[in-house]
Amino acid sequence: MSIRIGILGYGNLGRGVECALKQNPDMELTAVFTRRSPQDVKILTAGVPVYPVEQAEQMADKIDVLILCGGSATDLPVQTPKYAKLFNVVDSFDTHARIPEHFASVDNAAQSSGKVGIISVGWDPGMFSLNRMYANAVLPDGADYTFWGKGVSQGHSDAIRRIEGVRDARQYTIPVESALQAVRSGKNPELSTRQKHTRECFVVAEAGADTARIEREIKTMPNYFADYDTTVHFISEEELQKNHSGIPHGGFVIRCGKTGWNSENTHIIEYSLKLDSNPEFTSSIIVAYARAAYRMNQEGQKGCKTVFDVPPAYLSAKSGEELRKHLL
Numbered sequence: 001m002s003i004r005i006g007i008l009g010y011g012n013l014g015r016g017v018e019c020a021l022k023q024n025p026d027m028e029l030t031a032v033f034t035r036r037s038p039q040d041v042k043i044l045t046a047g048v049p050v051y052p053v054e055q056a057e058q059m060a061d062k063i064d065v066l067i068l069c070g071g072s073a074t075d076l077p078v079q080t081p082k083y084a085k086l087f088n089v090v091d092s093f094d095t096h097a098r099i100p101e102h103f104a105s106v107d108n109a110a111q112s113s114g115k116v117g118i119i120s121v122g123w124d125p126g127m128f129s130l131n132r133m134y135a136n137a138v139l140p141d142g143a144d145y146t147f148w149g150k151g152v153s154q155g156h157s158d159a160i161r162r163i164e165g166v167r168d169a170r171q172y173t174i175p176v177e178s179a180l181q182a183v184r185s186g187k188n189p190e191l192s193t194r195q196k197h198t199r200e201c202f203v204v205a206e207a208g209a210d211t212a213r214i215e216r217e218i219k220t221m222p223n224y225f226a227d228y229d230t231t232v233h234f235i236s237e238e239e240l241q242k243n244h245s246g247i248p249h250g251g252f253v254i255r256c257g258k259t260g261w262n263s264e265n266t267h268i269i270e271y272s273l274k275l276d277s278n279p280e281f282t283s284s285i286i287v288a289y290a291r292a293a294y295r296m297n298q299e300g301q302k303g304c305k306t307v308f309d310v311p312p313a314y315l316s317a318k319s320g321e322e323l324r325k326h327l328l
């Protein structure tokens, strides 16, 4: 029997999950839920209903995993603990500094409901988190570096769109080339947040909006922009659609570590991503973790999990026997 999936929140990520499900025949899309009027939300899959978000609770027995595709800035802190009371859930929560409190609120909900809630799934946090953890476990004596871009951060773009007076936005994250080169050379440089990346924002403001206030709110936004050198450009909707319609991204996790008793041998681990579509790639990761959430709950597991808690084999549609063949 297919794993029955619900999507809550239909934006870039919601569309991406819908696409990713097509590539996973052991899963099926049962319903999409939105805070807007359903007739305003046109999905890609024929025959799948779109419901007002208020109806989600009535479908708890018809959905095995509800994938939460809202924004991290303001949606997921409310939605994930709320729906973990009724469903196995997966979210992409990426406000790194607030992950511990998010974990606690989702765990409280999921422990009481007997469901599994896997949070902060994606590439960062997510695949990059796993690779930082593996590299630290393998090379305890070393230094970590993470670089993103140049590309469009969905979390930062979403955070700007939540500011009053903003109609649309794209945020580019840009790595500082000299910092990247120093890391790749194995010099293990001390780098501040500001020395590693800059951020460039393209914003469509509502007519008559106070653009000076918007720019100030962006540049001082904790956890997103306050620790970076950030530039803000105000452009028209037409310019945004023409010059900034794509959502490419990517990045690197690098760890340089040493081993040896007297002699010092240096090792460099690098994990890299080059993404044409940030949302479609992120959604492909989320769908694999939805499979794991279902399996873990079927085994009787409950509570909040992160990518560190999920056995890798649970992500794959292949059986244990098929996976072991990969190892040979």
Ligand SMILES: NC(=O)C1=CN([C@@H]2O[C@H](COP(=O)(O)OP(=O)(O)OC[C@H]3O[C@@H](n4cnc5c(N)ncnc54)[C@H](OP(=O)(O)O)[C@@H]3O)[C@@H](O)[C@H]2O)C=CC1
Residues within 6 Å of the ligand: 008, 009, 010, 011, 012, 013, 014, 033, 034, 035, 036, 053, 069, 070, 071, 072, 073, 092, 093, 094, 095, 120, 121, 122, 123, 124, 125, 126, 154, 155, 156, 158, 159, 161, 278, 279, 282
């Ligand atoms: N961990 C990771 O590696 C990654 C995490 N993310 C996270 O994913 C989050 C979601 O990103 P993304 O999908 O790009 O955000 P969007 O802004 O596209 O969508 C967020 C929500 O806004 C609503 N929405 C979407 N389009 C419209 C519209 N035209 N008018 C009104 N409301 C709309 C939808 O809710 P509704 O249907 O209910 O209206 C949707 O769920 C980001 O905030 C980020 O934190 C993203 C990439 C990677």
Ligand SMILES: N[C@@H](C[C@H]1CC(C(=O)O)=NO1)C(=O)O
Residues within 6 Å of the ligand: 094, 122, 123, 124, 125, 148, 149, 151, 152, 153, 154, 155, 156, 172, 173, 249, 278
């Ligand atoms: N969570 C990010 C994924 C990566 C990209 C990023 C950044 O550009 O700051 N940080 O983490 C996103 O929303 O796109």
